[in-house]
Amino acid sequence: MTGISIKQALRMASHAxxxxxxxxLDAELLLAAVLxxxxxxxxxxxxxxxxxxxxxxxxxxxxRRVMGEPVAYILGTRDFWTLTLRVNRHVLIPRxxxxxxxxxxxALVTTPDASIADLGTGSGAIALSIxxxxxxxxxxxxxxxxxxxxxxxxNASLLNIANVEFRQGSWCEALPPMLFDLIVSNPPYIDxxxxxxxxxxxxxxxxxxxxxxDDGLADxxxxxxxxxxxLKPGGWLLLEHGWTQGPTVAAILQSSGLESVQTxxxxxxxxxxxxxxxxxxxxx
Ligand code: GLN
Numbered sequence: 001m002t003g004i005s006i007k008q009a010l011r012m013a014s015h016a017x018x019x020x021x022x023x024x025l026d027a028e029l030l031l032a033a034v035l036x037x038x039x040x041x042x043x044x045x046x047x048x049x050x051x052x053x054x055x056x057x058x059x060x061x062x063x064r065r066v067m068g069e070p071v072a073y074i075l076g077t078r079d080f081w082t083l084t085l086r087v088n089r090h091v092l093i094p095r096x097x098x099x100x101x102x103x104x105x106x107a108l109v110t111t112p113d114a115s116i117a118d119l120g121t122g123s124g125a126i127a128l129s130i131x132x133x134x135x136x137x138x139x140x141x142x143x144x145x146x147x148x149x150x151x152x153x154x155n156a157s158l159l160n161i162a163n164v165e166f167r168q169g170s171w172c173e174a175l176p177p178m179l180f181d182l183i184v185s186n187p188p189y190i191d192x193x194x195x196x197x198x199x200x201x202x203x204x205x206x207x208x209x210x211x212x213x214d215d216g217l218a219d220x221x222x223x224x225x226x227x228x229x230x231l232k233p234g235g236w237l238l239l240e241h242g243w244t245q246g247p248t249v250a251a252i253l254q255s256s257g258l259e260s261v262q263t264x265x266x267x268x269x270x271x272x273x274x275x276x277x278x279x280x281x282x283x284x
C-alpha cells in the first residue's frame with residue numbers, strides 16, 4: 001500500500017462523502033481528529049504522508065461517515081458557543097441556531113445573581129454556555145434521560161463549570177421549589193411524520209429529543225402550562241421551535257397568561273424563538 005498525502009486523503013474523503021451538505025468540513029474535521037492535529041495543520045502540511053495506521057484509522061472513520069453517522073458522534077465532540085462539548089447518541093447534536101437562544105437569554109436577564117432553568121438540557125449546551133458567561137448565576141438543568149444528564153454533567157466537570165445543578169425529570173416537575181428569572185428550553189418539536197427524520201443526522205439522534213406528538217407541539221404545550229408557575233413575577237420563558245411554528249407557539253404562550261410575547265428570527269430569517277414574561281404585578 002503506497003502512502004497517501006494529507007491533500008490526497010482529503011480529496012478521497014470528499015469523494016466518499018459527496019452526499020453530505022458539509023463535505024469539505026466533514027473531511028477536514030475527521031482527518032484532523034485522526035492525526036490529532038488542527039484543521040490549519042492540514043493546509044500547512046498538505047504533502048505530509050499518512051502512516052499506514054493513520055490511513056487505516058482514517059478509512060474506518062470515513063466508512064462510518066459514508067454510512068451516515070454524524071461527524072459529531074464519530075468525533076465525540078461538537079463546538080457550541082465558546083465551548084467544546086462531549087456528545088454521544090443519547091443527546092441531540094447542538095445546532096448553531098441554538099446559539100441565538102443563549103444570546104437572547106444573556107440579553108434578557110440583567111440581575112447579577114439570577115436563577116435560570118434549562119429544561120431538556122441534553123448535552124448541557126445551553127445551560128453550560130449561559131453558566132460560562134455568568135458564573136454568578138445559579139442554573140438548574142434538567143432532562144428526562146439519565147444518559148443525557150451523564151453527558152451534561154461530564155461536560156460541566158470537563159469545562160470546570162460549577163454553577164449548574166443537574167436534575168432528572170419531566171419539564172418543570174424536575175425543578176426544585178423555587179421561582180426563576182428565566183426558563184429556557186429547546187424541546188422536541190418535530191412532527192412524527194416529518195420526512196426530515198429519515199434524512200441526514202436526524203436518523204441517528206435520539207427520537208425523544210426531536211419528536212413531539214400533536215404536530216410537534218405537545219411538549220411546548222406542556223412546558224407552557226407548567227412554566228409560568230415556576231417564574232418570578234416579570235420572569236421570562238424562552239423557547240426554541242420549528243420555523244413554521246412561530247405564530248402557534250406565540251398563541252400558546254399568550255393563552256398561558258404570559259405577556260410581551262414575541263418571536264425572533266434566526267440568521268436564516270426563519271422564526272426560531274418565542275418568548276414571553278410573567279406579569280410583574282400578579283392579579284388578585
Ligand atoms: N432544530 C432541530 C432540527 O430541526 C430539531 C431540534 C429539536 O427538535 N429541538 O433538526
